[in-house]
Amino acid sequence: MVSRDRVLRGAAAVAGIGSTPFYKRGTSPHGAMRLVLEAILAACADAGIDAHEVDGFVSYANDLNEGLAVGAALGVREIRWSTMVWGGGGGGVAAAVNAAAVAVATGQAENVIVYRALTEADDGRQSYGKGHFPSLLSAHGILTPVQICALRTQRMLEVGGVPPSALEALVQASYHHAQQNPDAVAYGRPLDHDTYADCRWVSEPLRLFDCSRENDGAAAVLVTTAERARDLRAVPAHVLSGAQGGGPDWSESAENDTAYTSAGFHPALVARLWEGAGIKPGEVDVVQVYENFSGPAVASLIDTGLCPPGEEAGRFMTLPNLVAPKGALPVNTAGGNIAEGFLHGIGLVLEAVRQIRGTSVNQVPGADVSLLLGGPMAPLVSATVFGSAATL
Amino acid sequence: MAEGGVLMGDSADGGTGLVVVGAVPAELVAVVERHGQVVAAGDNAATLADMRSDRIGQLIGSTRLPGSLVSSSLFRLEAQPDGLVAAWIRYTAADGSTTVLRSRWIRLDEGWRVTQVRNVPEIPPVMPAAGPQDSGLDDPHWEGLRAGELRIQRCARCAHWIWAPRPVCPRCHSFDLEWPVVEAAGTIYSWTRTWQPFAPELSGHVPFTVVLAELPAAGQRRLLGVLCDGGDADVRVGQAVKGEIGPPPTDGGWPVLRWRLA
Secondary structure, three states, rough: OOOOHOOOOOOOOEEEEEEEOOOOOOOOOOOOOHHHHHOOOOHHHHHHHHHHOHHHHHHEEEOOOOOHHHHHOOOOOOOEEEEEEEOOOOHHHHHHHHHHHHHHHHOOEEEEEEEEEEEHHHHHHHHHHHHOOOOOOOOOOOOHHHHHHHHHHHHHHHHOOOOHHHHHHHHHHHHHHHHOOOOOOOOOOOHHHHHHHHOOOOEEOEEEEEEEEEEEEEEEEEEEEEEHHHHHHHHHOOOOOOOOEEEOOOOOOOOOOOOOOOOOOOOHHHHHHHHHHHHOOHHHOOEEEEEOOOHHHHHHHOOOOOOOOOOOHHHOOEEEEHHOOOOOOOEEEEEHHHHOOOOOHHHHHHHHHHHOOOOOOOOOOOOEEEEEEEOOOOOEEEEEEEEHHHOO | EEEEEEEHHHHHHHHOEEEEEOOEEHHHHHHHHHHHHHHHHOHHHHHHHEEOOOHHEEEEEHOOOOOEEEEEEEEEEEEEOOOOEEEEEEEEOOOOOOOEEEEEEEEEEEEEEEEEEEEEEOOOOOOOOOOOOOOOOOOHHHHHHOOOOEEEEEEEOOOOOOOOOOOOOOOOOOOOOEOOOOOOOOEEEEEEEEOOOHHHOOOOOEEEEEEEEEEHHOOOOOEEEEEEOOOOOOOOOEEEEEEEEOOOOOOOOOEEEEEEOO
16 A cells, blocks of 8 residues: 555656746846746647646746736636745745645646746846845844845854855855856856855855855746656656655744754655655755755755765765766756756756756766755745656 | 065054054055045046955945045054955045045955955944834834833743744743843854845945844843944854843834844
8 A cells, every 4th residue: 555655656747847048137038927938838848738738837935927827828728726835935946846746646737837937127136035034134134035044054054063165065066067057157157166265255154156146037847647747758757755844943933943054854844755755865866956055055955864964064065976977966967046047946946857857968877866955944945856767 | 664565563654644553565555545535536437446346246335435525534554364454544525524434455466456345333234124013013022122121022821932923822822922021131043244235224334243142031032133343253153142222213213132242
C-alpha cells in the first residue's frame, strides 16, 4: 500500500517550460501581463499543447496578473483551478508548483500553469518586500529583505560558526554557472575573489554580490498528469514530493522566530519532503536553491541536511563542490537569482526541470533527482523534489 | 612634514587649523581640499569624479547637505588602521549653518577616491513610518514610548510574553492581554550595519547599525532598535545594551526605542 505521505509521488510532472528574457529592471518592452502571456505560450509550445487547453493557474507573492484575467486573455476553454500562495514572497515558488501538482494529481485540473512576472513599471522597486515591513521594523530603518536576512545571517556566522567563505562559494558557483548561460544577466561577467571581497557593503555581513538582482520578465511551467506528460514532447520532470510551510513560532514575529538562523525549512517539513519523495538527502543530484541573498541560501542547504552546519559548512561549501558537472552538490546551475536573473525565483523552477531533461547548459550527468528550494528566511518556505522516469 | 611626502601626526598644519593624525600622504591634502571646494561649488561632475566608480550611487545617497553651500574647510585628516585615510570637511551654507562630512579615501590606480562618506556626528534615521499600525494591535507599545516607557504585550492569563503583538495569546488562546512596563535592557542577539540608503530618509544617516536585543525582563523577547553611535562601533552578539526612549518629535511623530552599548 502506498504511504499516505506519498499520494503525490509521481502523479504530476512538468511538461513545458517557457520564459521571456531577463530584462534589466525597468527596461521590459512590454507590461507584466504581456510577459506572462509570452511565457505561458512558450511553455505550452515547449510541451506541444494548445494553450486553450490550460485549465488552471497558480502564482505566488501576490503576482499582479490574476489567473482568471490571464485565462481570459488566452481564451482558455475552462478554468478549473485558481490558486494564489499566501505570503512569503519567493518562499511561495515551490509551493506554487506543489499546488499545481496537487490539482492535477487529484483530478481538479489537467493542465495547470505556474507563473510569475515582474516589471519595475508595474510592480515598482523592491516589490518582493511589500507588506512585510510593519512599523515595528521600518521605524528602525529596516526597510528591505536584505536587512532582515543580514540580521539572521550575522548570527549564523557569529554564533553558528558558519564561515563567510561558505557564502562566497555559493556566489562564485552562481557566477561560474552563468558564464555558460547566454541568457544570464551575468553572462560574460565572471566574478573573481578580489572583486567579491572588495565590493561595497549593502547591509553587513552581506555585500553587493551576496544579493540577488531585480529584473523585468516572466516565466511559466506547465504541470500536468504524469500519464499525459509521457505522451508530450518533452522529457517529463516528475514531481516526487513537495512541502511548504513555517515551523513553530515562524513568521510575522518582528524577528522573534525561534529557529532564528534557520532558513525556515524546519525538521518536520524536511522529513516530509524526503519521506514523500522516498529518497534520502544524499540522493539529490542537483539543487536550485533560492538565493535572495547568499546567507539564507546556505542556511537552506544546512536545514535540509545537504550541507553540514557550523564550521564544517566552510569545508563543504567550496567552488569545486558546488559546480557542475563534477561537484558533490552542484547548485544554481543556470546562475540563479544572483547571476542568471531575478524573477522572484521562477527561473529556478525552469532550471530544476532542465536538469531532469538533460538540457541544462551546466548539466549534471545523469541527474535523476533535482531539488528546488524556495524563499529562505521568508515568512513561508517551500520545496519540490523533481525526479526522472527512472525514479518512479 | 616628514620625509617622503608623508605628514606625521599629531600635527597641525601651520595656521590652517588642519589636524593630521597618523601617517597621511602629503599629496592627499590638496586632493581633499579641492574635493571640498567642488562640493561646495555644486560642481556635480567634479564631485562624482572623486568617488569610487563602483559605488557612486551608494555614496551620493549616503549624505545630506544643504543646497546652498558657500564654503568648505578641511579640518582633520586621520590615517586609519585599515589603510584608508579619513577626512573631515565642514561645509558652510548661505544661512551660516554648518554640516560636517567624514569621507574615507582609498588610493586606487586612477588616484585617490572616496570609498565611504557620512554625515557626522551620527544621528539615527527618523522614519515617518514610526507609530502604531492600522490594526491597532501595537497601540499600547507606542503610547508607552510616548510616555517614556517600554511596554511589551503579555498574556494576562498564562503570563506568556508575546512579540510581535497579536490579537490572542498563541499559547493559551486568551484574549485577555496586558501591556506591562519592562526594563529596556538586554543583550545583542544579532545586528546588521546598513550602508545602502534604501530610502530618502536614510540619507545623512548611513551607515547605521540596528541591533536585535533579547530582553530578560520580557521572557527573552527580542526588540529591534538602532544602536546609538553604532556606525563605527565594534558590535558583537552578546554585548549588553540599554534602551533609550527619546522625547516625542515636535511634529507629532512618535518616539522610538534606541539601543546603546551598556
